[in-house]
Amino acid sequence: MLIGKVVGTVVSTRKEDRLEGLRFMVIREVGPEGKLTGKGVVAADAVGAGVGELVLYATGSAARQTVFTKDRPVDAVIMAIVDEVAVDGTKTYVKFVDD
């Protein structure tokens, strides 16, 4: 999996039938130290992620192993919202939670 930041959305009306109801998010990869790296990819959303959130996403056939993406032609899925990343004993990311 890779850590990514959700930075946008893609809207499509004409598409393969099995894609109906899926949300497509634009993700930018984020290195474990929290820096934006790499180019953007588009992933289906299986956890209700919002723009600005840090997420884990899986690619390849793993992307079809969620309730929302089973048997659908998607090759990337957001499967978790990241709460915390720790590298070399240091917390490099902690999700800010409103009370």
Next chain:
Amino acid sequence: MLIGKVVGTVVSTRKEDRLEGLRFMVIREVGPEGKLTGKGVVAADAVGAGVGELVLYATGSAARQTVFTKDRPVDAVIMAIVDEVAVDGTKTYVKFVDD
């Protein structure tokens, strides 16, 4: 998935039997901000995409999860026509529609 622009076509008469009837399109990857990036790839078309259109395409085993590509030896498929891309709150692409 990646966002791509359909820039061309590939014609083949001698091919694996199961490929009969599929259209092969040349795609250039387009970053979320709308810039052409990367080299060209060839994808099967599952949605009736035309040259010049912005599309979403999936690679790997996901490419066989459409009605048109099931059980066929293809590793990339156009599975959606893009209407709109938004990144960081800005629309970076809006499909022009003739009335």
Next chain:
Amino acid sequence: MLIGKVVGTVVSTRKEDRLEGLRFMVIREVGPEGKLTGKGVVAADAVGAGVGELVLYATGSAARQTVFTKDRPVDAVIMAIVDEVAVDGTKTYVKFVDD
């Protein structure tokens, strides 16, 4: 899929039993404009391709979706001989056919 030019062959006698009878071709990727790009890969041949021909090849699990490669440990297959490539309205490749 990618467009490639068949540039050579690989011969192997000691190999996994299920590979018996398959031909292995060395392919160099060719961009849609016809330039050789990238390094060489080895693909199983499912269409009787010859050295010098332009072909389409698929990688990953798609490589096992032909009659010749089903259930065999191959990750790349030549599944079509290219007749013609058109990019941006220009034919960038047309196969020369002897009569």
Next chain:
Amino acid sequence: MLIGKVVGTVVSTRKEDRLEGLRFMVIREVGPEGKLTGKGVVAADAVGAGVGELVLYATGSAARQTVFTKDRPVDAVIMAIVDEVAVDGTKTYVKFVDD
């Protein structure tokens, strides 16, 4: 497979249901000569790996072939702890074991 060093962890509470109970580790690829290379990836842990250990990890559909990851949306798994690496007749890594 690739050789990697476990350098951190990722915590997530909101995630796909099937991920419950899995540990996610941040891994940095290590070349066979023992140098850290490449950027970090996140892998599910199938062997009880700890931060600091050298491991083997597999990506793609192989990541779902362990007892812990079967049918789960993960694309990378730690499937072995490395004891020893030898390259060109030289041991480039030997795990230190406390008695």
Next chain:
Amino acid sequence: MLIGKVVGTVVSTRKEDRLEGLRFMVIREVGPEGKLTGKGVVAADAVGAGVGELVLYATGSAARQTVFTKDRPVDAVIMAIVDEVAVDGTKTYVKFVDD
């Protein structure tokens, strides 16, 4: 598939149960012209390859299509020993065989 040279071995005692009995070899990719290219990867051995030999290896789900690797969490397998490579009409590699 890619052509590689076996340059080393990886030993692991603590690993996923299904990996028992598999040998893990360090491979360096070799271009069709015989030059070492790329970094090292680790592949399971399905043909009894030895250090120093030139081999073909397959990655992804193809790596589980041999008798030795079926249903095991491996993403790369040595599935053939290379006898000969020919590129552009020239033999770039011929295996030396002792009598």
